[in-house]
Amino acid sequence: MKTLTLAMALSLFAATAYADKPCKRVEAACAAAGYVKGGAKVGKGIDKNCMEPLLAGAQVPGVVVAPADVQSCAAKKNAKHLPPPAPPPTNSFPQAH
Secondary structure (H helix, E strand, O other), rough: OHHHHHHHHHHHHHHHHOOOOOOHHHHHHHOOOOOOOOOHHHHHHHHHHHHHHHHHHOOOOOOOOOHHHHHHHHHHHHOOOOOOOOOOOOOOOOOOO
């Protein structure tokens, strides 16, 4: 119960501290559940074992995070991997003077 209370308090802090940063809130929820940078070798990597599965739609044991934060973060990550928009077409017709 004490762990759950701590996780909920950290999640509330993350929601306040990262109001416009859904990926930071997801990362904070992973950290509150014991996931850390460099922890992948023991199954507790914050990116490989927590963030990536959450953003792919999987449940991660012990992680309490708002689904809207996960969806917003996934959308931001996907937008970063899209190719840049094509430049507007140029007018190939001669200009009348």
